Amino acid sequence: MTATADHAKTARPVPPTTTGAARKGGRPGRRKSGPGGRALTVFTWAVALVFISPVLWMVLTAFKQEGDAYTDPPKVLFTPTLEQFGAVLGGDFLPYVGNSAIATLFSTALVLLLGVPAAYALSIAPVRRTKDVLFFFISTKMLPVVAVIVPLYVAAGRIRMLDNIWTLVLLYTAMNLPIAVWMLRSFFLEVPTGIIEAARLEGASLSRVLWSVMLPVMAPGIAATALICMIFSWNEFFFALNLTAAKAATVPVFMTGFITSEGLYWAQLSAAATVVSLPIVIVGWVAQRQLVRGLSMGAVK
Amino acid sequence: MSTKKEVAVRRVRTWLPGLLLVSPSIVLIAVFVYGMIGWNFQLAMSDKHKPIHDGEFVGFANFVALWSEARWLNAVGNAVIFTAVFVGGALVMGWLLGLLLDKGVRGEAALRTIYLAPMAISFIATGLVWRWLMNPAPIERATGLNALFANLGLDFLVNDWWTSPDFGMVAMALPAVWQLSGYIMALFLAGFRGISDDLREAARVDGCSEWQVYTKVVIPQLRPVVLSAVIILGHMSLKVFDLIIAVAGKQIITDVPAIFMFDMVFEVRDPAKGATIAAYMLMAVAAVVIPYLIWTIRKERSEGR
Numbered sequence: 219m220t221a222t223a224d225h226a227k228t229a230r231p232v233p234p235t236t237t238g239a240a241r242k243g244g245r246p247g248r249r250k251s252g253p254g255g256r257a258l259t260v261f262t263w264a265v266a267l268v269f270i271s272p273v274l275w276m277v278l279t280a281f282k283q284e285g286d287a288y289t290d291p292p293k294v295l296f297t298p299t300l301e302q303f304g305a306v307l308g309g310d311f312l313p314y315v316g317n318s319a320i321a322t323l324f325s326t327a328l329v330l331l332l333g334v335p336a337a338y339a340l341s342i343a344p345v346r347r348t349k350d351v352l353f354f355f356i357s358t359k360m361l362p363v364v365a366v367i368v369p370l371y372v373a374a375g376r377i378r379m380l381d382n383i384w385t386l387v388l389l390y391t392a393m394n395l396p397i398a399v400w401m402l403r404s405f406f407l408e409v410p411t412g413i414i415e416a417a418r419l420e421g422a423s424l425s426r427v428l429w430s431v432m433l434p435v436m437a438p439g440i441a442a443t444a445l446i447c448m449i450f451s452w453n454e455f456f457f458a459l460n461l462t463a464a465k466a467a468t469v470p471v472f473m474t475g476f477i478t479s480e481g482l483y484w485a486q487l488s489a490a491a492t493v494v495s496l497p498i499v500i501v502g503w504v505a506q507r508q509l510v511r512g513l514s515m516g517a518v519k
Numbered sequence: 520m521s522t523k524k525e526v527a528v529r530r531v532r533t534w535l536p537g538l539l540l541v542s543p544s545i546v547l548i549a550v551f552v553y554g555m556i557g558w559n560f561q562l563a564m565s566d567k568h569k570p571i572h573d574g575e576f577v578g579f580a581n582f583v584a585l586w587s588e589a590r591w592l593n594a595v596g597n598a599v600i601f602t603a604v605f606v607g608g609a610l611v612m613g614w615l616l617g618l619l620l621d622k623g624v625r626g627e628a629a630l631r632t633i634y635l636a637p638m639a640i641s642f643i644a645t646g647l648v649w650r651w652l653m654n655p656a657p658i659e660r661a662t663g664l665n666a667l668f669a670n671l672g673l674d675f676l677v678n679d680w681w682t683s684p685d686f687g688m689v690a691m692a693l694p695a696v697w698q699l700s701g702y703i704m705a706l707f708l709a710g711f712r713g714i715s716d717d718l719r720e721a722a723r724v725d726g727c728s729e730w731q732v733y734t735k736v737v738i739p740q741l742r743p744v745v746l747s748a749v750i751i752l753g754h755m756s757l758k759v760f761d762l763i764i765a766v767a768g769k770q771i772i773t774d775v776p777a778i779f780m781f782d783m784v785f786e787v788r789d790p791a792k793g794a795t796i797a798a799y800m801l802m803a804v805a806a807v808v809i810p811y812l813i814w815t816i817r818k819e820r821s822e823g824r
Contacts, residue, residue, distance in 0.1 A: 259624040265616070266633045272648040272697070273636065279651075332547065335540035342537070358552055360808040362758040364777050365801035366555035368562055368784055368794045372570075373555075392551035395544055424536045453641030455761045460785060470643045474764060477647060484651060484662075491644035498639050502632075509639065510631055510705075 273495075279488035287485040302489035311493070314472040317383050321458075321468060322451040325390035329398045329447050330440065332391070337402035338428055342414065358396050363456055374461055383466040389457050394447040401446065401512070405439030406432070442512035445505060449498055469494050556801065562794035570788055581795040591796075593771065594779045600688040601695075601775065602756040608696035609752050610745070613703025620704065621711045631708075634701030642698070646765025649694040653680035653766070687772040695762055699755070703748050710744035711737070750811045754804045776800050 279287050281298040370389070371380075379385045409432065417431045433440075455470040462471065476490055502509040563581055567574030585591045616634055620627055637645060652663035658677065661669060668676040680690040714737055722732045760777035767773045769782070776796055784793035 255623065258619070258622055259626075262619045262624045262630065263626070265619065266630050269697075269701075270633050270636060272645065272652060273640065275651075276644070276648045332544045336544040339537035339540035358548065360754050360804065360812075361552065361556070362754075362777075362797075362800055362804050364758060364760070364780060365559055365797045365804075366552065367780075368790055368797055369555045369558035371784065372562075372790065373558075389551065392547050395547060396552075399544060449639050453643070455641070455643060455764075460781070470641055470761075473643045473647075477650075477765070478768075487647055491647045495640045495644045502636070502639055506628075506632055510628075510635055 280492040282485045284485045302486045306490045318468040321386045324387045326447045328391040329394045333398035337399045341406035381463040381466045390451040401443045442508040446512040563798040567791045568789045594774045594776045597688045604692035605695045605756045606752045609699045612700035616704035617707030637698045642761035643765045655679045655682040681767045710741045
C-alpha cells in the first residue's frame with residue numbers, strides 16, 4: 219500500500235496501520251497503484267457512467283426533435299435544437315417557477331431563522347434529559363407527510379387558504395424544520411466547546427456568541443442545511459398537488475399535468491424535466507461539497 | 520437572600536435563553552406536526568364519510584372495516600413487495616458501490632457526487648426517464664430497456680415492467696433502488712472507513728483468509744450501518760407516492776396505501792377513510808422509526824455528547 223499525495227495530507231506520515239486518519243473520517247481510499255488499480259478505476263467510472271445515464275439521456279433527449287426522440291436504435295448523434303425548451307418556457311410554465319421559487323426561498327429562510335437558534339440551544343443547554351426530550355420532539359423528521367394531509371386540507375379549506383402559495387411556505391417550513399434542527403445540531407456539536415467557553419468567560423452575551431463566534435464556524439454547515447431544505451421544497455409534490463390548484467401550483471405539479479397531457483412527446487417532456495432539474499444541478503455544482511455533505515446527512519425525507 | 524433562591528435564579532438564567540431559542544420551533548412543530556396528527560386520529564375515529572358531515576365518534580370501526588376491503592389488502596401487499604425489493608436492492612447496490620470506492624479509485628469526490636446526484640433530482644423528473652426506460656409498449660414501438668434488450672438479442676428479458684400483474688411492483692422499485700443506492704453507498708463507505716486497519720491486520724496475522732477477515736471482522740462492525748440503512752429505506756418505502764404517480768400513474772397493479780388514501784380524500788371525498796389509511800401509515804412508520812430514534816439518542820449519550 220502506498221500513500222499518495224492527498225493521502226499524506228490527511229494522514230500524518232506514520233505507518234498505514236494506525237487509525238489516526240480513520241477517526242477523522244476523511245481518509246481517502248486505500249489506493250493501489252499499478253495496472254490493477256487502474257483497471258479498477260476504469261471499471262468504477264464505467265459503472266458510474268451507466269448509473270448516471272438516465273439523467274444524461276434525459277438532457278440529451280431534451281435537445282432533440284420529436285422525431286429523433288423515437289428512433290430505434292436511439293440516436294446519439296443528431297442536430298441539437300432548442301425548440302423543446304422554447305415550447306416549454308413559452309407556455310404557461312413561468313408562473314409555476316415563480317411559485318416554486320417563493321415556496322423554496324421563503325420557507326428555507328424561515329427554517330434557518332427558527333432552526334439555527336433552536337439547534338444551538340439544543341447543543342449547549344446544560345440539562346441533559348430535558349434536552350433529549352426536546353430534541354426527540356423536534357426530530358420527527360421521518361414522520362410521513364401523508365399523516366397530516368387530511369386535517370390540513372380540511373383546515374386550509376375552512377380558513378380559505380387553499381391554493382395559496384403562503385400555505386405552502388408555512389408547511390414547507392414545518393416540514394423541513396425537524397431535518398434542519400437535526401442537521402444543524404450535529405454541526406454545532408462538532409464545534410469545539412473551547413471557543414464558546416472562552417467567549418463566555420470574556421463576558422460575551424448569548425446572542426454575541428451565536429453571531430460572532432458560532433456563525434462563522436458554522437457557515438458551511440448552515441449552507442449544507444439550507445441546500446437540503448431548498449431541494450426538498452423545490453421537489454415537494456404531495457402537499458403541492460393536494461393543496462393548490464391553478465393559482466399557487468408549483469413546478470412538480472405542472473410536470474405531472476404535462477406528462478398527462480403531452481404523454482407521448484418525449485423530447486418536450488425531457489426538456490421540461492431538464493428545466494425542473496436545472497436549478498438543483500446549478501446549485502449543486504456551485505456548492506458541491508455542501509451538497510454531498512448535506513445529502514449524506516439529511517437525506518431522510 | 521436565601522441560597523435556595525439564588526440557585527433558582529441561576530437555574531432560570533441558564534435555562535431561559537435556551538428555552539426562548541427553542542420555543543418558536545416547538546410551537547410550529549407542535550401545531551403542524553403533532554396537532555395535525557391528533558386531528559387526523561380524531562377524523563379516523565369518526566364517521567365523517569362526506570366532507571359536509573360533522574362526524575360522530577365511532578371508535579375503531581374504520582380501522583377494522585379497512586381490512587375487509589380488497590383494494591386495501593392489495594395496496595398493503597404491494598407496499599410489502601416494494602419494501603422488500605427496494606430495501607434489499609438498495610442495500611446490495613449501495614454495498615457494491617461502496618466496495619468499489621473503498622478500494623481506492625481516482626476521482627473519488629466526483630464519483631460520490633455522481634452517485635448522490637439522482638437523489639437531489641425530484642422523482643417527478645427522474646420518474647419520467649424511467650417511464651421511457653421501462654416502456655411496456657409492444658416491441659415495434661418499444662423504447663428504453665425493452666428496445667435495448669431486443670437489439671442485443673436478449674428477448675427473454677423484454678417484459679411488461681410496471682404493467683405486469685405479477686411483477687409490476689418489482690419493476691416499480693427499480694427507479695427507487697437507483698435513486699437511493701448512492702446514499703446507501705455513502706453510509707457504507709463511512710462504515711468501511713471506520714473499521715481500523717489494525718483490526719484487519721491483526722486478523723490476517725492470526726491466519727484468517729481474506730474471506731474470513733470480511734465475514735468475521737468487517738461485517739459484524741457494519742451492523743449499525745446496515746440497521747440505519749434498513750430503517751431509512753424502510754420508512755421511505757412505506758411512504759412512496761411521487762415515484763409511482765410519475766412512472767405509472769394511478770393503476771391498481773401498482774396501488775399503494777398512499778395512493779389509496781389520496782383517492783379517498785380527493786376523488787371519493789371520504790375524509791374519515793382517508794384519515795384511517797393515513798393513521799395506519801403513520802403507525803407503520805412510527806413502529807420503524809421511534810425505536811431507531813431512541814437508539815440513536817442513547818448511542819449519542821453513551822458517546823458522551
